[in-house]
Amino acid sequence: MSEPEQREQELTDAAFWEREWSQVESHPALVSTDYAPHLYGERGLYTRVLQRHLGSCDGVRVLEFGAGGPNMHLLALSKYLHADVAGIDYSPASLDQLTRLFELHGEPLHAIEGDFFTHDFGDDRFDLIVHWGVAEHFVDLVPFLRRCRELLAPGGEMLFTMPNLEGIARATWSRWSPENWSKHILHTEADVSAAADRAGFAVKSHFRFGIPFVGPQSYEDTGRPAMLxxxxxxxxxxxxKVVPIFHAHGSRLLAGEQGFHLTQLETPPPSSSTP
Incomplete structure (x- = not known):
């Protein structure tokens, strides 16, 4: 698939994300090293998700796609799992926030401003590619996953999550934030498994986790129901804070997120001009 065709598969673009991140003037994670420890601390919900599925990442070369912003997930991979992390994003505003976050915590970071699909990584290959809340912005996952496979070292893996759009958020989010909702695609477990197979991956595990998610905290509709x-x-x-089990268990209806852990097939399927 050519670059213009790939761009058509995205529900968002560089201008969209630069506008979004430029509006974030301040974030508490960029001020305090103790931001939401029950979620992002050493034993926080998201850190435990990473530990549960990846174990130790000491020295593992990690690339995150869409890494910008106050990205606590990538920080946890560096700070608590001791990975060698790099992040790519095409929004300068978001990368500025990411860099400030890592500087605040004294963690090393290789920040890359560029387009994931066209950036020249040279001979660099990665042991693990991650992304959080990115895949649901693509209509077709196959070209996206194929690009990820190109950048993985032999034996490299992928771990990614997306909102659980099959849960209760489907009713509230779509009703009170229709524009935001329209930027997301519902990819079921079967959809991702089929796309992964065509891109040369096998699904090692599919999991749901996280607090119940009823939608973004900022709604387009400012009526009373949306505010509630x-x-x-x-x-x-x-x-x-009081029930720290959400990293390990989640239902199709209530879990806030779903995730996938992919491994490379030994013999990738032949690529074609059509996804």
Whole structure:
């Protein structure tokens, strides 16, 4: 698939993300090293998800696609799992925030401004490629996953998550934030498994986890029901403080996120001009 064709498969573009990240003037994660430890600390929800599926990453070369912003996931891979991390994003504003976050924590980072599909990585190959909340912005996952495979070293793996759009958020999110909802594609477990196979991967595990998700905390509709749902989401975000089991268990209806751990097939399928 050519670059213009690939661009047509995306529901967002560079201008969209630069506009979004430029509006984030400040974030508490860029001020304090103790931001939301129940979620992102050494024993926080998301850190435990990484540890559960990856184990030790000491010296593992990691690339994150769409890495910009106050990215606590990538920070956890460096700070707690001791990976050698790099992040690529085409939004300068988001990379500035990512760099500030890593500097605040004194962690090393290789930040790359560029397009994941066209950036020349030279001979660099990675042991692990990750992305969080990116895949659901692509209509067709196959070209995206094929590009990931190109950048993996032999035996390299992928780990990624996306919102669980089959859960309760489907009703609230789509109703009160229709524009935001329209930027997301529901990819089921079967969809991802089929795309992975065509791109030369096998699904090692599919998992759901996280607090119940009823939608983004900032709604386009400012009516009372939407505001109440936003407050509910903020309250739910505190649940792991008292019930820290959400990293390991999640239902199709209630889990906030779903994730996939992919391994490379020994013999990749032949690529074709059509996805």
């Amino acid at each position: 749902v936003a407050y509910l989401q903020r309250a739910l975000a505190r649940l792991p």
